[in-house]
Amino acid sequence: MKPLLSTYSSKLRPWRRLGPVLGLTLLAACSPFKLLRPGQRLLSRVEIKGVEQADKERLTALAQQKPNTQFPLPKLAIYQLGERFYDSARIKSKLRTIQTEYAEKMKAAGTDSARLGKLIGQRERKVNRKQLALDKGNAIMRLGEAPVVYDTAMTRRSVEQMTTFLRSQGFFRARVEATDTARYRRGFLARTLGAVFTGKADSLDAAKRYRRVTVTYSIKEGQPFLYRLQTPSIPDSGVAAVVRRGQGATLLKENDRYNEELIGQERTRLETLLKNAGYFDFRQQYITLEADTSYEKFTVRLRTFIANPGPNQGHRVYTVKQVRFITDAGVGRTLRNAAGDTLRRAGTPGALRVRPSLGLRTDTTVTDSIRFAAYEQKFSTSLLARKVLVRPGQRYNLANTLQTQRLLADLDMFRFNTVNYRKVADPPAADSSGLHPSTGELVAVINASPAPKFSETTEIGGTFVANLVGPFSNVRLKTRNPFGGAEVLEIGLRGGFEGQLTRLATTDNSLTSVYTTQLGATAALVLPQFLVPFKTNHFLTSYNPKTRFSLSETFVDRPEYTRSNFEFAWDYIWQRSVFHQYVFSPVVITLVNTLRTDPAFDRRLEYYRDTQGSSLIRSFSKQIEPSFSFTSLYNSNDFTQTRDARYLRLFAELGGLTRHLYKDALFEQTGLNVYDFARFSADYRRYYRLTPRTYFAWRLNGGVVHALTRTYDPDPEVKYDAYIIPYDKSFFAGGSTSLRAWAPRRLGPGGYTPRLVTGERDLISEQPGELLLEGSAEYRFPIYSFIKGAVFTDFGNVWGLQERKNKDGEYLRPGAQFQLNTFYRQIAADAGFGVRFDFTFLILRLDVATKIYDPTAPTGQNWALRYFNSTANPIAFNLGIGYPF
Numbered sequence: 072m073k074p075l076l077s078t079y080s081s082k083l084r085p086w087r088r089l090g091p092v093l094g095l096t097l098l099a100a101c102s103p104f105k106l107l108r109p110g111q112r113l114l115s116r117v118e119i120k121g122v123e124q125a126d127k128e129r130l131t132a133l134a135q136q137k138p139n140t141q142f143p144l145p146k147l148a149i150y151q152l153g154e155r156f157y158d159s160a161r162i163k164s165k166l167r168t169i170q171t172e173y174a175e176k177m178k179a180a181g182t183d184s185a186r187l188g189k190l191i192g193q194r195e196r197k198v199n200r201k202q203l204a205l206d207k208g209n210a211i212m213r214l215g216e217a218p219v220v221y222d223t224a225m226t227r228r229s230v231e232q233m234t235t236f237l238r239s240q241g242f243f244r245a246r247v248e249a250t251d252t253a254r255y256r257r258g259f260l261a262r263t264l265g266a267v268f269t270g271k272a273d274s275l276d277a278a279k280r281y282r283r284v285t286v287t288y289s290i291k292e293g294q295p296f297l298y299r300l301q302t303p304s305i306p307d308s309g310v311a312a313v314v315r316r317g318q319g320a321t322l323l324k325e326n327d328r329y330n331e332e333l334i335g336q337e338r339t340r341l342e343t344l345l346k347n348a349g350y351f352d353f354r355q356q357y358i359t360l361e362a363d364t365s366y367e368k369f370t371v372r373l374r375t376f377i378a379n380p381g382p383n384q385g386h387r388v389y390t391v392k393q394v395r396f397i398t399d400a401g402v403g404r405t406l407r408n409a410a411g412d413t414l415r416r417a418g419t420p421g422a423l424r425v426r427p428s429l430g431l432r433t434d435t436t437v438t439d440s441i442r443f444a445a446y447e448q449k450f451s452t453s454l455l456a457r458k459v460l461v462r463p464g465q466r467y468n469l470a471n472t473l474q475t476q477r478l479l480a481d482l483d484m485f486r487f488n489t490v491n492y493r494k495v496a497d498p499p500a501a502d503s504s505g506l507h508p509s510t511g512e513l514v515a516v517i518n519a520s521p522a523p524k525f526s527e528t529t530e531i532g533g534t535f536v537a538n539l540v541g542p543f544s545n546v547r548l549k550t551r552n553p554f555g556g557a558e559v560l561e562i563g564l565r566g567g568f569e570g571q572l573t574r575l576a577t578t579d580n581s582l583t584s585v586y587t588t589q590l591g592a593t594a595a596l597v598l599p600q601f602l603v604p605f606k607t608n609h610f611l612t613s614y615n616p617k618t619r620f621s622l623s624e625t626f627v628d629r630p631e632y633t634r635s636n637f638e639f640a641w642d643y644i645w646q647r648s649v650f651h652q653y654v655f656s657p658v659v660i661t662l663v664n665t666l667r668t669d670p671a672f673d674r675r676l677e678y679y680r681d682t683q684g685s686s687l688i689r690s691f692s693k694q695i696e697p698s699f700s701f702t703s704l705y706n707s708n709d710f711t712q713t714r715d716a717r718y719l720r721l722f723a724e725l726g727g728l729t730r731h732l733y734k735d736a737l738f739e740q741t742g743l744n745v746y747d748f749a750r751f752s753a754d755y756r757r758y759y760r761l762t763p764r765t766y767f768a769w770r771l772n773g774g775v776v777h778a779l780t781r782t783y784d785p786d787p788e789v790k791y792d793a794y795i796i797p798y799d800k801s802f803f804a805g806g807s808t809s810l811r812a813w814a815p816r817r818l819g820p821g822g823y824t825p826r827l828v829t830g831e832r833d834l835i836s837e838q839p840g841e842l843l844l845e846g847s848a849e850y851r852f853p854i855y856s857f858i859k860g861a862v863f864t865d866f867g868n869v870w871g872l873q874e875r876k877n878k879d880g881e882y883l884r885p886g887a888q889f890q891l892n893t894f895y896r897q898i899a900a901d902a903g904f905g906v907r908f909d910f911t912f913l914i915l916r917l918d919v920a921t922k923i924y925d926p927t928a929p930t931g932q933n934w935a936l937r938y939f940n941s942t943a944n945p946i947a948f949n950l951g952i953g954y955p956f
Contacts (some may be wrong), residue, residue, distance in 0.1 A: 153211025241329030349466030543567025684875025690798030698726030812901030822886030840869025
């Protein structure tokens, strides 16, 4: 197969070969100076020099003007293209026409309020569109960027802000100077023609000179000033004692460089420290950190002052006298409105003036010193009491207050919850000598509004695989508090069709697109506590413990087989922090049953077993997979992935450890096979926020699975016992969240080239592996409004670890076995670009990718980019929801 360029370039007509030359000529003619007015200059570059210790990225962000963006899109060129079609006079004329047209329509509508409202809405939408085009240009101009006209006033402001920032970072003697160098840079074509046709520049060239400006900010930091920490001045002895106990966590260290941001964070730390010690009324305004630079050269003497609330008055410690929990906040107002409506319907003037009062709630229960009030108690008060960390007799504690709100919100039982405090009237007694004022008392009131008992979610979508659009639908029903213990019961149903390429439907081994049927059902019950035979819930409350029981059934009907997968899982879930979660699953049972296999598919599996040593045929028999697992998940990002964040997921699983006790009897009585295995995977992701709207993200993902012992094969024709991995526990590469240029699960293994019975290269069979190594890198940027773009590259592969050998000691699948001296040459690579539609609540993703290096291709064809858009390297389109990683 010839490369694409050599195959088709000879077929181009002669005049089409002038396209690149005409393109260069067009680019040279698109001069950005045409957009400038007389006397204006274009900002071309911003440089910052001399930064050694300060944060250069922060200083760059303080520059008030930045050049037009060129990567990944030339925004100025796009703006200039749109400007060619922009006619403000025409837009103003259309705007006047719209106003006149709708004025006549509204006059004709008369007093019809419905018609008038509709006309007003239509008019506003059209007027807003035209006004947007008038203010910011047409759609093409808004996709690009207007030329950045150099402004000396903005440069002076940048110098001031950079100087202020440097002084806030301890460089009190820093100096910032800005110089602007005007220059004229001709295009490539102009420079080439100028070298051939030399001559004197005309007046137009002279006018264009010095219309590009490079601004250079030269920074002289000077020697930074360092801290000399002084003994804090705190007249209140109780506050002083709390500060001394928390001094080990201070953010200010002796001989560190002066930093106003850290000083602000230290004030916040001290305020939180005192609020957690019972000082309910304490505010950050009482804290002052005084800096003195006159004591010693390049030294800042820093002293902490914490003032009293007033003369002869100390800070007061508060304790909680009572805790009230209203579990149906907002219901009273609803009932009063309903009662008022009943009276109004009575029609009497006196009744209309009556506002009914329901008084105290009829059901008040005291559990674990907490008073639960409701018109009707629908939640387990003992369970809710374990989620409340505020107790009578405790000192006021801000951390316990916030944690209580988080624990209650995580129950998913309430629309909202608040924790408020009311002071008990008791004037403080203060003493300027430092004695403690009398302790104050607080009443904590927790208000929680119940969420709807039932909620339903329906999703309808589609996939595009094998040139077929496959519709699918998901329906989920959630029931809250079904048994009174704040449980959550979820039931889900899924059904859909998905396209697939198959060779079984034809006799000439050609590719055929067919539909596969996928049906699924899930049920999960989540308990807001650990279900264990001993009491640990009070101890584990701060970790937000949960117990989850889940059942799932998946039914897949494909031309090759019909398969059913049933799974039961018992999980314990707890959180170390807001970002870090653990899941321990002591019981996971998976039951796999293959209801039907096509004879041609059976023959293919037997061929793989006999010639390649594949154990894939055993995955289509009846089997049971008992196991237990542990997961650690850390994720500091959000749904839209707009933070500078990290993600780490560790997963370990052991299965079939006790199978030798029952595997023979189980197989004889039920025909179920049991396999033992150990599986581990790790997924690390890093997200960098380059600018407020651009991001760089990369990912490294790997895993290994290994059979612990050999499995007896009941087939009398098989003369060996193989290491067998359950098909569902294998690793795969390729797909919309893996290497995007390969079809899902089709890459690998290693450098082995899979073949069909006919000897042709197998491009459609799934390729399971026992070792996975893959990674991705992606640059994300805005395009227009809610449309985002990305350029990416993926790399990786899967390998075997227990590959079979023939009698001569050679592997039946050469290159499939992982080996340290060859694996790096078997890493596949691809590249592509993507478009993401960010609707805030949903991110729809389209990625287009092509293979760069394919280690499984026949010898001499590994560089797949040479065979672009061929059978072995077609353009891959991936549709998905959410980001790939």
